[in-house]
Amino acid sequence: TALSDKGQEALGYYKLSCDIFERLLETNGHNVNWQEFLANGYLQAGKILQQGGKSADATTQFNQSLKVLLSLRQVNQLDDYGVSILLGAEESLGKKFSADGGVVAEQ
Secondary structure (H helix, E strand, O other): OOOOOOHHHHHHHHHHHHHHHHHHHHHOOOOHHHHHHHHHHHHHHHHHHHHOOOHHHHHHHHHHHHHHHHHHHHOOOOOHHHHHHHHHHHHHOOEEEOOOOOEEEEO
């Protein structure tokens, strides 16, 4: 919130956060919390890039977030926090959801 008007600075912090969690996951790749924090970093960086008009870079970040989260879902390790990030990433990619959370259509 404090960086809401400082997109580039916030983007730098999110990228740094992603770097840290990527390195942590090299030591323990099964840590669900670290994976979700990494996915959130990708999602937030993507949102900043999207606001800055860099849609291709934003899409890359959103897809990286999805990749992490879908792998967690595949092994039934996605908690409520992870689901909220997953929905945010899918929404950022233009997917629409029904009231029960299922995907109903893509734009």
